[in-house]
Amino acid sequence: MKRTFSNRFWAALLAAAFLLCAGAALLLWRTPGARTVARITVDGRVVREIDLTAVTAEASFTVQTPGGVNTVTVRPGGICVSEADCPDHVCVKQGWLEGGAVPIVCLPHRLVISLVSGGDGDAPDAVSG
Amino acid sequence: MQTRRLTRDAMLTSVALIIFVIEAQLPPLTSIPGIRMGLANIITVYAVFAVGAADAAVILAARILLGTIFAGSLSTLMYSAAGGCLCLLAMLALKRVLTERQMWAASVIGAAAHNAGQIAVAVAVTGTIGLLAYLPVLLASGMTAGLFTGLCAQALTKRIGGRR
Numbered sequence: 001m002k003r004t005f006s007n008r009f010w011a012a013l014l015a016a017a018f019l020l021c022a023g024a025a026l027l028l029w030r031t032p033g034a035r036t037v038a039r040i041t042v043d044g045r046v047v048r049e050i051d052l053t054a055v056t057a058e059a060s061f062t063v064q065t066p067g068g069v070n071t072v073t074v075r076p077g078g079i080c081v082s083e084a085d086c087p088d089h090v091c092v093k094q095g096w097l098e099g100g101a102v103p104i105v106c107l108p109h110r111l112v113i114s115l116v117s118g119g120d121g122d123a124p125d126a127v128s129g
Numbered sequence: 130m131q132t133r134r135l136t137r138d139a140m141l142t143s144v145a146l147i148i149f150v151i152e153a154q155l156p157p158l159t160s161i162p163g164i165r166m167g168l169a170n171i172i173t174v175y176a177v178f179a180v181g182a183a184d185a186a187v188i189l190a191a192r193i194l195l196g197t198i199f200a201g202s203l204s205t206l207m208y209s210a211a212g213g214c215l216c217l218l219a220m221l222a223l224k225r226v227l228t229e230r231q232m233w234a235a236s237v238i239g240a241a242a243h244n245a246g247q248i249a250v251a252v253a254v255t256g257t258i259g260l261l262a263y264l265p266v267l268l269a270s271g272m273t274a275g276l277f278t279g280l281c282a283q284a285l286t287k288r289i290g291g292r293r
Contacts, residue, residue: 004228004231011234014237014238017241021266025265025269029266041255090157093157094161102266103259105162107162107251107254107255114259
């Protein structure tokens with residue numbers, strides 16, 4: 001006879017784990033922090049950093065990756081991938097990144113755009129709210 | 130008996146493959162990469178409980194390889210393979226403490242293990258730790274999908290019988 005646990009035990013355990021994940025996901029997605037600098041990395045190397053607070057008008061530029069080309073568009077406070085020649089275009093569909101902690105990724109091109117806090121530590125993080 | 134086993138495994142693989150190919154044609158549920166229903170996993174869950182570890186591993190490996198050829202791309206193979214391996218190992222381990230009426234729990238935890246594997250590969254491939262920020266949303270959606278596929282597998286087992 002193998003050791004087993006009741007259905008109720010598993011339901012409680014997994015429901016708790018689910019709520020924890022869902023809560024963390026919401027927090028990471030929504031919470032605008034002091035992250036105002038967009039960091040673009042290809043293959044783990046930083047290729048460009050843009051202070052989104054310094055952007056005054058919408059502008060686009062291209063990023064060359066070993067897998068292909070992504071066109072990145074910035075506007076005041078936001079950044080997105082507007083065009084890409086990757087097979088799935090998931091990066092384009094992700095839309096604008098504006099303050100959340102969850103980065104835009106283009107896995108086929110190994111391109112990641114994440115927001116980091118400006119000043120890199122020497123300035124105290126602004127209290128959001 | 131060998132012929133019977135071969136036939137059964139081949140049939141389960143083709144069913145899983147058909148589900149996988151059809152699912153791949155559906156538009157993605159969200160714009161978040163990596164979020165899928167994973168309906169082909171119904172067969173994996175069923176196989177783990179009804180036909181044993183070695184056969185389940187063979188069915189899963191064949192489905193991932195053939196699925197990549199028919200409906201995927203080489204860049205997604207690594208994610209499927211890492212996720213699939215972890216998912217299978219988690220479910221095989223859980224089978225020791227789960228009854229056949231608790232397959233849904235194995236499926237939910239297996240799905241979470243799958244997502245953990247995917248993210249681990251994504252972090253390794255892009256060299257960006259920040260991708261871990263995706264983990265909670267992937268886990269939450271994966272567990273939901275895992276619950277559904279687990280209940281499907283459980284209903285399947287009930288209909289066509291368990292271990293054979």
